[in-house]
Amino acid sequence: MKKVSLKDIAESLGVSKALVSLVLNGKGDERGINKQTQERVRLKAKELNYIPNQYARGLRVGRTNTIGVIVPDISNVFYGTLCKAIEQEAYSKGYNLIISNSYEDVQKEKKLITDLINRNIDGLILASSFDNKNELQGLKDNDVPLVLVDRVFEGLDVDSVSVSNVEGAEKAVNFLYKQGVKSPVCFTISPVYISSISERITGYLNGLENKKMAKLFQIPHDNIQEGVNLALKELKGTEYDGIFCVNNSIAKAILKASSSQNDQFGRLKIISFDDIEIFDLVKPKISSVAQPIEKIGNNAVELLIDRLEKKDAHVIEQRVLETNLIER
Amino acid sequence: MKKVSLKDIAESLGVSKALVSLVLNGKGDERGINKQTQERVRLKAKELNYIPNQYARGLRVGRTNTIGVIVPDISNVFYGTLCKAIEQEAYSKGYNLIISNSYEDVQKEKKLITDLINRNIDGLILASSFDNKNELQGLKDNDVPLVLVDRVFEGLDVDSVSVSNVEGAEKAVNFLYKQGVKSPVCFTISPVYISSISERITGYLNGLENKKMAKLFQIPHDNIQEGVNLALKELKGTEYDGIFCVNNSIAKAILKASSSQNDQFGRLKIISFDDIEIFDLVKPKISSVAQPIEKIGNNAVELLIDRLEKKDAHVIEQRVLETNLIER
DNA sequence: CTGAAAGCGCTTACAG
DNA sequence: CTGAAAGCGCTTACAG
Numbered sequence: 001m002k003k004v005s006l007k008d009i010a011e012s013l014g015v016s017k018a019l020v021s022l023v024l025n026g027k028g029d030e031r032g033i034n035k036q037t038q039e040r041v042r043l044k045a046k047e048l049n050y051i052p053n054q055y056a057r058g059l060r061v062g063r064t065n066t067i068g069v070i071v072p073d074i075s076n077v078f079y080g081t082l083c084k085a086i087e088q089e090a091y092s093k094g095y096n097l098i099i100s101n102s103y104e105d106v107q108k109e110k111k112l113i114t115d116l117i118n119r120n121i122d123g124l125i126l127a128s129s130f131d132n133k134n135e136l137q138g139l140k141d142n143d144v145p146l147v148l149v150d151r152v153f154e155g156l157d158v159d160s161v162s163v164s165n166v167e168g169a170e171k172a173v174n175f176l177y178k179q180g181v182k183s184p185v186c187f188t189i190s191p192v193y194i195s196s197i198s199e200r201i202t203g204y205l206n207g208l209e210n211k212k213m214a215k216l217f218q219i220p221h222d223n224i225q226e227g228v229n230l231a232l233k234e235l236k237g238t239e240y241d242g243i244f245c246v247n248n249s250i251a252k253a254i255l256k257a258s259s260s261q262n263d264q265f266g267r268l269k270i271i272s273f274d275d276i277e278i279f280d281l282v283k284p285k286i287s288s289v290a291q292p293i294e295k296i297g298n299n300a301v302e303l304l305i306d307r308l309e310k311k312d313a314h315v316i317e318q319r320v321l322e323t324n325l326i327e328r
Numbered sequence: 329m330k331k332v333s334l335k336d337i338a339e340s341l342g343v344s345k346a347l348v349s350l351v352l353n354g355k356g357d358e359r360g361i362n363k364q365t366q367e368r369v370r371l372k373a374k375e376l377n378y379i380p381n382q383y384a385r386g387l388r389v390g391r392t393n394t395i396g397v398i399v400p401d402i403s404n405v406f407y408g409t410l411c412k413a414i415e416q417e418a419y420s421k422g423y424n425l426i427i428s429n430s431y432e433d434v435q436k437e438k439k440l441i442t443d444l445i446n447r448n449i450d451g452l453i454l455a456s457s458f459d460n461k462n463e464l465q466g467l468k469d470n471d472v473p474l475v476l477v478d479r480v481f482e483g484l485d486v487d488s489v490s491v492s493n494v495e496g497a498e499k500a501v502n503f504l505y506k507q508g509v510k511s512p513v514c515f516t517i518s519p520v521y522i523s524s525i526s527e528r529i530t531g532y533l534n535g536l537e538n539k540k541m542a543k544l545f546q547i548p549h550d551n552i553q554e555g556v557n558l559a560l561k562e563l564k565g566t567e568y569d570g571i572f573c574v575n576n577s578i579a580k581a582i583l584k585a586s587s588s589q590n591d592q593f594g595r596l597k598i599i600s601f602d603d604i605e606i607f608d609l610v611k612p613k614i615s616s617v618a619q620p621i622e623k624i625g626n627n628a629v630e631l632l633i634d635r636l637e638k639k640d641a642h643v644i645e646q647r648v649l650e651t652n653l654i655e656r
Numbered sequence: 657c658t659g660a661a662a663g664c665g666c667t668t669a670c671a672g
Numbered sequence: 673c674t675g676a677a678a679g680c681g682c683t684t685a686c687a688g
Binding site for chain 3: 331333334335345346349350353380381382383384385386387388389
């Protein structure tokens with residue numbers, strides 16, 4: 001069963017491929033092609049169940065209507081939801097997605113980027129794991145339109161969509177105080193060079209009433225549970241009585257730890273960046289700093305497509321969205 | 329900044345494009361091309377940072393090393409994890425993914441399938457929302473290799489990977505009895521024509537000690553919370569004392585309902601298909617029927633690539649994996 | 657109003 | 673051991 005091509009339609013109608021192509025691309029009127037001929041072409045295309053070959057088209061036109069997306073881990077609900085938002089927006093504008101996971105692995109991310117360029121994506125949306133903005137230089141050299149999401153790089157002239165992490169973290173710490181916490185600690189995650197993480201740490205430090213009491217636990221991203229268990233143990237018997245978690249994975253690990261100990265968090269109050277379903281279902285409920293995930297996705301796609309479709313007259317845009325404190 | 333092509337390498341080396349192509353595709357030795365020439369080609373390719381154009385290649389060869397994936401909703405943790413598993417396996421075999429969400433919408437799913445065929449995917453992995461196996465006929469006509477996952481169609485000769493839903497549901501119901509439940513009801517989800525759902529209902533019915541007490545609540549998939557709230561209300565004061573949930577979304581809605589009522593489930597015992605993190609973190613913990621998600625993903629990719637790479641000598645394979653009862 | 661031709665970047669028989 | 677040529681399916685000047 002061979003695929004139907006332009007040629008098949010042209011031959012069965014006795015017209016040229018060019019004409020068929022024009023009509024099917026909606027340029028029939030513009031080029032003054034006979035209305036009836038146009039109708040015949042469209043009918044025949046439908047009859048033969050013609051499906052244009054996007055790769056041939058892409059090869060010719062230099063665009064493929066495909067956007068590459070790289071996130072650390074799509075099974076993490078934050079990135080899963082982000083990808084969903086990106087997909088919806090992209091789809092509505094006629095673009096498909098190629099999604100890949102970097103697993104916070106710099107080498108894998110590099111390879112993925114090359115892979116995607118290979119596949120002639122029109123642009124890339126990237127939640128990067130790079131420790132260094134220079135890694136992105138290759139992309140600029142390759143002239144691939146790029147939008148960074150979630151994680152940005154200071155001093156890099158690239159479109160981006162992120163949230164105001166510093167303020168978000170400050171709000172979180174303030175809320176802990178409001179709940180009667182005296183000395184909050186921060187559970188952060190390595191690697192801390194990720195912008196969203198370092199900014200949240202800054203926010204925690206800013207929000208602290210007594211800077212001398214600043215205390216950070218750096219949990220390794222690839223072994224969160226154990227890191228959290230150790231940190232919790234170390235916290236026992238100290239005066240620290242509140243925890244600000246830089247992301248939902250850490251908060252979940254705390255829940256897990258305390259659920260197996262069957263004494264819940266005891267005197268500890270907890271607040272977390274990222275609002276996830278579970279925070280509303282456990283007891284006590286957990287307050288959080290919610291990110292506008294849909295907006296992040298929509299903005300990223302909007303920015304990228306803007307950039308794609310009118311390459312020149314576009315200044316770098318770095319959008320920073322507000323977070324929302326959910327008090328529980 | 330123009331992309332580097334085969335021609336650029338060929339010209340700068342004074343050889344033909346054909347030779348460069350052969351060398352770069354590892355056919356140099358096979359075709360007896362001078363070792364030194366091969367080395368020069370490879371060096372030059374690296375020096376110019378040559379990236380082959382996969383679309384040109386795809387156009388010529390008829391394969392694109394791209395797999396299409398359609399799931400109902402990637403932000404659902406079950407499908408998120410499944411996609412992750414699929415991506416890892418596919419990636420390790422040199423394939424990329426184009427992932428799309430159908431949102432249980434038959435029309436959208438049809439359009440997505442056409443879209444993906446447009447893009448010349450080599451094959452498709454599909455968790456279909458179709459109510460009818462005939463919808464898939466177009467795919468067979470188009471000769472696109474297909475593997476169904478999670479949801480299958482009886483009497484359809486197509487590769488598939490699913491789990492033994494009937495047995496899984498039976499195990500769940502039996503466990504409820506073991507916990508002292510006298511009359512379990514089933515919270516199912518519409519549309520019930522989805523194979524995984526209908527099979528779980530069958531399992532529930534099979535497992536019932538007293539068939540006359542069979543009771544099903546059919547929760548609409550696009551308004552789960554309200555459906556669950558109503559069902560719970562209706563259950564009050566009846567003799568039903570256990571709930572088997574056909575999937576995690578329903579169980580989450582029950583958690584949500586009971587958390588806002590602050591009386592937890594009271595006398596009700598709950599068990600759910602799909603094992604999700606949260607079941608281990610709430611109190612009381614929730615038992616569940618876990619699916620081997622990674623295995624489903626791996627098997628699907630394996631089956632598909634098998635099919636792609638040796639089209640003929642391949643009999644239809646419908647793999648059914650075991651579930652695992654997690655007692656909590 | 658319509659067609660013939662070139663060319664996007666690649667691979668693969670074929671020829672020598 | 674290597675090259676010239678055809679062709680995958682499309683679009684776009686160009687010509688008439």
